[in-house]
Amino acid sequence: MSLRQFEYALAVAEEGSVTAAAEALRVAQPSVSQQIRGLERDLGVELFSRTPTGLVPTVAGRAFLRDAEIAVNAARRARATARAGSEELAGELVVAVQMGLGTRQLPGALSALRRRFPRLEVTVFEEPNPTELERLARGGVIDLALMAGPCDEGLYDGHHLGDEEFVVVLAAGHPQLAVDRVALRDLEREPWVRFDPASALDGVLVDVLRENGLAPTTVARVSQTATAVRWAAHGLGVTFVPASAVPPGHEHLVRPVSPAVSQPVVAAVRPGAGPAETALLEFLRQETWYRFAQSWVAPPSTASSAPVV
Structure with a gap:
């Protein structure tokens, strides 16, 4: 098995067909089909079922894809760290934001990050549902998340930016x-x-x-x-x-x-974070966060409604 096979399987699951996955990956369709067949042969299970709407992961396929996603993301981070020089950091940084937080602060921090590391590709998405944000974090998809804390210190280190x-x-x-x-x-x-x-x-x-x-x-x-x-x-x-x-x-x-x-605004960063995450955290600290009198009253479910990652 190889990371390329993992990436192909993830693309098929996301796109719903071998043809669409090949287009997204910019490779020939027979190459994707061959890699998926080889992967299923090595695993001894069928990863996808054919349905009228396209290819759908089987039960075994869903279980495999969860771990495949973690492996692919870990490899991506390892490549980015290995390539990191003084100004030569390359690769992808994935940032997730709990909807409504950091709307004014994050763009400035990201602009500063891109100026420091112009070859770095940054992907940012807003997630309104804290349960989905938790799932993505536990799946190893997210490098840094902005959330209304707290965060699980076992998986991510929480850094309070402001209120x-x-x-x-x-x-x-x-x-x-x-x-x-x-x-x-x-x-x-x-x-x-x-x-x-x-x-x-x-x-x-x-x-x-x-x-x-x-x-x-x-x-x-x-x-x-x-x-x-x-x-x-x-x-x-x-x-x-x-x-x-x-x-x-x-x-x-x-x-x-x-x-x-x-609400407290917390940056959740993976322990042992690389230079990209560390730099973005520092730029976020330099932004102006809204701090008010300590007499504020947080809603009782603020902590429970925030994602715990």
């Missing part, structure tokens, strides 16, 4: 814009623009309103914080997001709430 206060977003002309801090009880009759029920952001909102004796009336659910802010700004309803997630030009429509709500 992110949540703010309510109101439409222009809303009477609560006249105050410096909005009392949550004064939002009792407001409709809400919310997020996916499985997302950490929606979990924070539900817990905060429940703690204050409020039951939200939902008018819409969206998948991005910027969309929620814009819809609230147009008067569809109010929404509740981390302060750094507010797009430029909408700052005059946000207010912190009372009692205050904050």
Whole structure:
């Protein structure tokens, strides 16, 4: 068995066919078919079943692919570390972000990283569901993650970057814009623009309103914080997001709430991290993170709703 066979099997699982996998890998289709057949012969099991919609991993295939993904990612990191010189770091860095965190801070840190290591390829994705973020981390897919801590110190080292206060977003002309801090009880009759029920952001909102004796009336659910802010700004309803997630030009429509709500922002980095992860962590530390008075009140499920990786 070889890493190339692992990569081919992972591509087939992702694309759903040998033809699409070959195109994604930029190799000939017979090469992919041959490698998959050889891998199945070595393993003594069938990795994929043919269905009307394409190739689907078998039970044995799913178990194999989980470990294959870990092996491929470990090899990728080993190659990047081996190639690391003063300015010659190459390879791929995978960064995952719990949706809504670091929206303003991460781009600056990544730009600084690319200037230091211009040959480094960086892949970043937002993940609203903390359970999925945990799965990716345990699968060895993620090199660095931004999350509302804590993290499992056995797999990742957690570094507290700062605290992110949540703010309510109101439409222009809303009477609560006249105050410096909005009392949550004064939002009792407001409709809400919310997020996916499985997302950490929606979990924070539900817990905060429940703690204050409020039951939200939902008018819409969206998948991005910027969309929620814009819809609230147009008067569809109010929404509740981390302060750094507010797009430029909408700052005059946000207010912190009372009692205050904050979350710690934690960078989870693999122990023994390479130069790319270490450099990105340092750039993230240099960014401005929102720190407020220590009287903030975190929602009771903040820790449980955050991914533990």
